[in-house]
Amino acid sequence: MSPRSLYRFVSIAEAITWSLLIIGMLLKYVVQVGEWGVQIGGFLHGLVFIAYGITAVFVGVNQHWTVRLIAVACLTAIIPFATIPFDRALERRGALDGGWRHTRTSDPRDHTRVSALLRWMLARPLLLAGIMGVALVAIMATLLTIGPPGGVS
Numbered sequence: 001m002s003p004r005s006l007y008r009f010v011s012i013a014e015a016i017t018w019s020l021l022i023i024g025m026l027l028k029y030v031v032q033v034g035e036w037g038v039q040i041g042g043f044l045h046g047l048v049f050i051a052y053g054i055t056a057v058f059v060g061v062n063q064h065w066t067v068r069l070i071a072v073a074c075l076t077a078i079i080p081f082a083t084i085p086f087d088r089a090l091e092r093r094g095a096l097d098g099g100w101r102h103t104r105t106s107d108p109r110d111h112t113r114v115s116a117l118l119r120w121m122l123a124r125p126l127l128l129a130g131i132m133g134v135a136l137v138a139i140m141a142t143l144l145t146i147g148p149p150g151g152v153s
Contacts, residue, residue, distance in 0.1 A: 003059045004096040011083035014052040017045035018080040042148070050139050052077045054132055061118055062101055064109050069095070 024037030060070035076082040121128045
């Protein structure tokens with residue numbers, strides 16, 4: 001899976017889970033059928049929201065995005081459905097072109113510790129997947145412990 005296809009997959013998944021959360025909110029507040037729609041949609045959206053942020057950082061580092069562009073990518077997840085037009089804008093700019101940077105090049109940006117760590121992690125895909133999975137679970141568990149946004153409804 002290329003950086004482009006990974007980023008696109010997760011950005012579309014993030015938008016889909018926004019839809020699930022909004023549908024859940026409509027079911028709760030308009031149709032008044034209970035909280036189950038918000039609980040399910042909110043949980044799924046939370047997981048994918050965090051996965052999108054992790055993916056944006058990882059792909060951004062691989063693609064040599066600026067810190068500002070990585071931050072903007074992460075912030076698009078806050079606005080419903082904004083990840084898809086942002087993905088298209090990245091595509092037009094060529095910011096998703098290229099594959100994973102497994103080897104060091106003459107580009108000075110490939111001579112940083114972050115780039116070295118990226119290459120080390122890319123050489124160990126199972127470990128990388130495990131680290132990202134643990135990070136996702138740890139962040140989600142922390143947020144569930146803190147509680148829902150806006151407090152208990």
